[in-house]
Amino acid sequence: MSTSRRYAKSHEWIRVEGTLGTVGISDHAQKEVTDVVYVEVAKTGKVVKAGDEATTLESVKAAFSIYAPVSGTITKSNLALDGDPGLINKSPYDEGWIFALEISDPAELDKLMSEEQYQKFLTSGEAAAHH
Amino acid sequence: MSISTELRRSPLHDLHVQSGAKFIDFYGWQLPVQYTSIIDEHQATRHAAGLFDISHMGQIVIEGSGAFDFIQNLITGDLQRTLDKGFGVYGHMCLPTGGVIDDIFVYGLKEPKRFFMVVNGATHEKDVAWLRQHVTPGVTIVDLENRAGFAIQGPQALPIVRATLAGIAELPRFAFQQIQGGEPNDTFWGCRTGYTGEEGAEFFGPARTILTLWKQMMENGAALGIKPCGLGARDTLRLEVGYPLYGHELSEDRTPLEANMEWVIKWAKGDFIGRAALEKQKQEGLKELLLAYELTERGVPRQGAKIFKAGKLGGETVSGTFSPSLQKGIGLAYAPLSWNNAGTDLEVDIHNKRVPAKVVRLPFYKKG
Numbered sequence: 001m002s003t004s005r006r007y008a009k010s011h012e013w014i015r016v017e018g019t020l021g022t023v024g025i026s027d028h029a030q031k032e033v034t035d036v037v038y039v040e041v042a043k044t045g046k047v048v049k050a051g052d053e054a055t056t057l058e059s060v061k062a063a064f065s066i067y068a069p070v071s072g073t074i075t076k077s078n079l080a081l082d083g084d085p086g087l088i089n090k091s092p093y094d095e096g097w098i099f100a101l102e103i104s105d106p107a108e109l110d111k112l113m114s115e116e117q118y119q120k121f122l123t124s125g126e127a128a129a130h131h
Numbered sequence: 132m133s134i135s136t137e138l139r140r141s142p143l144h145d146l147h148v149q150s151g152a153k154f155i156d157f158y159g160w161q162l163p164v165q166y167t168s169i170i171d172e173h174q175a176t177r178h179a180a181g182l183f184d185i186s187h188m189g190q191i192v193i194e195g196s197g198a199f200d201f202i203q204n205l206i207t208g209d210l211q212r213t214l215d216k217g218f219g220v221y222g223h224m225c226l227p228t229g230g231v232i233d234d235i236f237v238y239g240l241k242e243p244k245r246f247f248m249v250v251n252g253a254t255h256e257k258d259v260a261w262l263r264q265h266v267t268p269g270v271t272i273v274d275l276e277n278r279a280g281f282a283i284q285g286p287q288a289l290p291i292v293r294a295t296l297a298g299i300a301e302l303p304r305f306a307f308q309q310i311q312g313g314e315p316n317d318t319f320w321g322c323r324t325g326y327t328g329e330e331g332a333e334f335f336g337p338a339r340t341i342l343t344l345w346k347q348m349m350e351n352g353a354a355l356g357i358k359p360c361g362l363g364a365r366d367t368l369r370l371e372v373g374y375p376l377y378g379h380e381l382s383e384d385r386t387p388l389e390a391n392m393e394w395v396i397k398w399a400k401g402d403f404i405g406r407a408a409l410e411k412q413k414q415e416g417l418k419e420l421l422l423a424y425e426l427t428e429r430g431v432p433r434q435g436a437k438i439f440k441a442g443k444l445g446g447e448t449v450s451g452t453f454s455p456s457l458q459k460g461i462g463l464a465y466a467p468l469s470w471n472n473a474g475t476d477l478e479v480d481i482h483n484k485r486v487p488a489k490v491v492r493l494p495f496y497k498k499g
Contacts, residue, residue, distance in 0.1 A: 031153065034164075034165060034168065034169050034363065035168050035169050035170040037170075037431060037453040038429050038430070038431065038453075056482070058430070058431045058453070060169045060170065060363060060367060060431075060452060060453050060455070061164075061169070061363060062433070063431070063433070063482065086170075089168065
């Protein structure tokens, strides 16, 4: 279970290499969201603050906002999701990544949860309030 | 989460938990919304077979010498058809205003006069109160308890039914049978009906017998690709074929005429509650009519999405979803009668963006 992913309370994960962060939604979140049918392409060059809506996705069930877990500038979107949005359900941590951003304040990463903390958060009952 | 302990559970609940179901609160019931994926379950029903727990639906027996006239007076359908042909009768129970209290199925037997009514879970209590309020001498109403029900739907549904039970699969569509069997001395109903646009059957009966039947269907269907399906797939399937859902297309504020369902009104049958108002509305003409639209660009319309024509607001979506079969957004909306021509250009407000759409004829999805 040990990974370098860090999690926001709104169920996005971020994986960091250097100053670049890759963002997706957790396995728990994809199950809650159900089958994803559309993902809005996050705008490259868009500047976001931690907690800002970076993009949206639509599932059969409802529309969901995807928030930036940390502040930065969006550099890339996963264009494979355009043809196969179900990748978010099939492979939430890998092929189903949603966008990448250049992190402007690496200190914000410390405010996010580790894998272990996130798993605890999920069983705490608090998690349901953050969908 | 403490509220979930107060939700009603289906007699099949433990089976759903074992199958990994994800549950939602549906009008006071805790029911599976999906087991694996709404789209997978949708496709299983379109291409193999889906099994749906419908134990939340109300099951009511109406008996006695006055039962026929009593029911005939409460529904838009013609009950004679169930006696003459052995078909289930679909109809609306209307208020004197013509507004719809519920949409229901009634199945009936001649001797002794005994009718079996299946009503929506969401309106069950209201329906029973309405029935009791209008009860006439010589009529007994029994709101059955400890009941369950399921639907099996899809191109493989009837082969699976045939492998499990004799008779039902050989009946024509909409026909039914009262069956002695299952657990000792149990009686249950098998009906060639459904809510998906696919072939299939529905079974209603005592919980223990329905539980056994569900397990047998799962076993006999395993090699044919049967899947248990949740309310998520039930909704996308019914919407693709344009079937109404009470609380969306149908409500006390809309008549069967406005819902574009005049076919449920059997004008030749005689009087029934709501008839006068419906006749009047038909004479005067409709202002609004249920309209079906498809998005021509990507997006998923949801209930409440506003509808525009040439920039003018005029309608509101009552049901909307992503159609797994058509791979596009579809919706039903109440809108001015004059908008309801196939091909008419519309715009649907989705997250404050106007997404282009076109009026289409129902069903959205046609087999083959």
